[in-house]
Amino acid sequence: MDTVLIIGAGLSGLTLAYYLQKKGITCHILEARSRLGGRIFTSYQKDAAPLEMGATWLGKKHQELNNLLAELNLEIFEQALGERAIYEPISTSPPQLVSLPPNNDPSYRIKGGTLTLINTLAEKIGQKNISLNQIVSNIYSTTNRLFVKTRTDEFQADLVVTTLPPFLLIKTIAFEPALPQNLIDITATTHTWMGDSIKVGLRYATPFWRAEDSSGTIFSNVGPIPEMYEHADADEKYFSIKGFFNGAYYSVTKAERLEMVLTQLEKYYGPQVRDFLSYEEGVWRNEPFTFAPYQQHVLPHQNNGHTIFSTPLMNGKFYLAGSETANQYPGYMEGAVRSAQRVAKQIIENYFHSVS
Numbered sequence: 001m002d003t004v005l006i007i008g009a010g011l012s013g014l015t016l017a018y019y020l021q022k023k024g025i026t027c028h029i030l031e032a033r034s035r036l037g038g039r040i041f042t043s044y045q046k047d048a049a050p051l052e053m054g055a056t057w058l059g060k061k062h063q064e065l066n067n068l069l070a071e072l073n074l075e076i077f078e079q080a081l082g083e084r085a086i087y088e089p090i091s092t093s094p095p096q097l098v099s100l101p102p103n104n105d106p107s108y109r110i111k112g113g114t115l116t117l118i119n120t121l122a123e124k125i126g127q128k129n130i131s132l133n134q135i136v137s138n139i140y141s142t143t144n145r146l147f148v149k150t151r152t153d154e155f156q157a158d159l160v161v162t163t164l165p166p167f168l169l170i171k172t173i174a175f176e177p178a179l180p181q182n183l184i185d186i187t188a189t190t191h192t193w194m195g196d197s198i199k200v201g202l203r204y205a206t207p208f209w210r211a212e213d214s215s216g217t218i219f220s221n222v223g224p225i226p227e228m229y230e231h232a233d234a235d236e237k238y239f240s241i242k243g244f245f246n247g248a249y250y251s252v253t254k255a256e257r258l259e260m261v262l263t264q265l266e267k268y269y270g271p272q273v274r275d276f277l278s279y280e281e282g283v284w285r286n287e288p289f290t291f292a293p294y295q296q297h298v299l300p301h302q303n304n305g306h307t308i309f310s311t312p313l314m315n316g317k318f319y320l321a322g323s324e325t326a327n328q329y330p331g332y333m334e335g336a337v338r339s340a341q342r343v344a345k346q347i348i349e350n351y352f353h354s355v356s
Helices: 011-022 063-071 115-125 166-172 181-187 254-269 333-355
Strands: 002-007 027-030 076-078 084-088 096-099 108-110 136-141 146-150 154-162 174-176 198-204 218-220 227-230 239-245 278-283 318-320
Touching: 002 011, 002 146, 011 027, 011 115, 011 333, 027 154, 063 333, 154 333, 166 181, 198 254, 239 254, 254 278, 318 333
Parallel strands: 002 027, 002 154, 084 218, 136 174, 154 318
Antiparallel strands: 076 108, 084 096, 136 146, 146 154, 198 239, 198 278, 218 227, 227 239
16 A cells, blocks of 8 residues: 555656655556656667657756756756758758757757656666556545556555546546546547657768758658757767657558658758668557547647646545646646646645644
8 A cells, every 4th residue: 555656657757756755755656558758768779879759858948857857967968950951841842951040049858868867766766666567447436545446456545646648547547436527528628748749760870961061950841750850869979860750640650651751861861861770760649558549629738737637636635747737838848847746745735734
């Protein structure tokens, strides 16, 4: 039996457990996947650049995330853009090399890969307090406790926190008693950030895009890659490029997407693009522990940060966290950290002060 049971070992869940454990509160995390990180997923290969297939960038304005990184002694480095970019405005004109304006608000990446943050938090929390391969199916309450059933086990706790995307929560978990109808109505049209995204990356032995008449920054209105950026490691020892791929192509095969990537890049760099070391992709719509199909059209960020997500349920024993629930920077890593901070504060003030 645990004091607080957290559903989801992504950034929100791990950060929440980290904050609560610092206050001496017992936590246990249930994760459906066989890995940590949720929508943070860094692909590692020996002697190769880490490739981010999930959350990647942060800015100086993301104060709480930066504070957490500093507390954990994790370093960041600036995303390289260069002074020029390859720009493809229309399909009937060739790509252009255009000058980029000075960047007064650069993006940053976490040295060693974003998963370094996840692994560091997990080390602080302790592996014994995290259970993988636990797919939650039911949550029900009694007078004093909450019970969480997975496909293989049953857990009980004083308090339960979900960090799942709100829409995924109501689509995949049954509640007794049922959740309030107004919450269900809002979650039905709450956008799951990154759920409809595809990210692609290619590792190369040399950064040929750094040539005088070229660039590793790509913007295309033609696609299927609308944006792509150099993705070298922090020490610039290993090289890759990574970008976004049109989400409409989630149903084609990996081989078909790769050929589409190479065909587009060939227009900019020539046949050398086919001499890649490895290809990686993240098709988040095909991740059942991130995405569930909507029953109606949902706009980007729709209902993210809605005030309804900040109200505890089930007599104050069930809390909603996760990036989509943050009232600032929802959908981003900063939102994930802020949601963890909010729930930690609520739990400490609302529950533990009342029972102490």
